[in-house]
Amino acid sequence: MSPLEIDLVRGAQAGSASALGTLLARHQAGMRAVALSILGHGPDAEDAVQDAVLIALRRIGTLRDPAAAAPWLRAIVRNACRMRLRAARGLVPVADPEPPAGPATPDRVLEDHVSRDWVWHAIDRLSPALRQVVLLRHFSDVTSYEQIAAACELPVGTVRSRLNQARAKLAEALLATADEAYDDAAARNAASAREATDTLAAARRGEFAAVVADTWSPGLHMTSGQGYRGGVEMAVRGMDADLGSGVRQKFVHAVTSRDCTVWEMEMISPAHDPHHCPPAVVWLMSHPAGRVERLRLFFPVVSAGRTAGSSAG
Incomplete structure (x- = not known):
């Protein structure tokens, strides 16, 4: 060389x-x-x-x-x-x-x-x-x-x-971009991970609707894991339905850029219905103006014998 x-x-x-x-x-x-x-x-x-x-x-x-x-x-x-x-x-x-x-x-x-x-x-x-x-x-x-x-x-x-x-x-x-300042990507991803964890914790306390109101656009466009389309009300209703059925989500990984965020979650079915939901869900969010405007929930894997029974997932 x-x-x-x-x-x-x-x-x-x-x-x-x-x-x-x-x-x-x-x-x-x-x-x-x-x-x-x-x-x-x-x-x-x-x-x-x-x-x-x-x-x-x-x-x-x-x-x-x-x-x-x-x-x-x-x-x-x-x-x-x-x-x-x-x-x-x-x-x-x-x-x-x-x-x-x-x-x-x-x-x-x-x-x-x-x-x-x-x-x-x-x-x-x-x-x-x-x-x-x-x-x-x-x-x-x-x-x-x-x-x-x-x-x-x-x-x-x-x-x-x-x-x-x-x-x-x-x-x-x-x-x-040779002479420009750079954001701290690690800090940004860590902050997104904390937000994901806090969001799930708030949902378990019955405060998911408040979190959505604070951080998501009222004009949210959402697509559920089963392909249903709706807005904020569908998101809140789906999360509440999951929690009411005993489904829990566990945070796994977050990655975020200026206007797009990916949250990966493990899905835990209730003990009495171990095949209630797929093993994982991905939250794919767009937030061009800071607040989440689009949310797409996606199942990376639906194992044989499982049904996509989770409302939010």
Whole structure:
């Protein structure tokens, strides 16, 4: 690797979004060549490269040897391709390659923190439609094209197209944000997690309607897990019906951007009716003006023999 590229790696790890975008652009052709050699020509090869770009964005802080950026990027692409091949064969994919973790020094913690915020700031510059599918694909357990299509009520082809557009725009967005301040993405997600937990606790106290009135738009558009459509009254009625039936939701994970939030919940059926509801529900919320305007509840998995009997879920 040339001294210039080593400087780009070091700049990226030190907080330069421009250096990171330039580094990825310089290696994009080599990354694509690896994907083509494994998957052949077609959309899967391009998707694998774009998946690898997102992995590199999140993990540039873990690259211990700046001179090894080229083989590191190619290894990420190879693994992304193999994951696609394994998925097509119904096998469990292996984890992405990652250099051995070094000591948790303040410098490394800072690098990882800034790298994470680069990604989130770039995601926030995407359109709401693109941002929503990115959050589901890369930051939740709703990861397959089919699941995302069901959650967003879109054709699978539209999901693929939006992910392709989003991935292509992320590097461009990074280049445009080199000198801007970044929100603390970790703090923002942690705040959303607290809000989800507090919302469930309030619902168990019979205060769900008050929470909805405080934080959701009165003109809310909601789609229930069974496909019913309504507004605030349906949301409150559904939650109350679930609690009255003995159903409980347990918070699992939250991820949020400027105007889109995903809450993942475990659903616990009552002891007397263990198959009352599916095992999990995802709350997919849009809040372009701060208050939740759209809520879509989605069951990632409905196991054989279960019924979607939960009103809210």
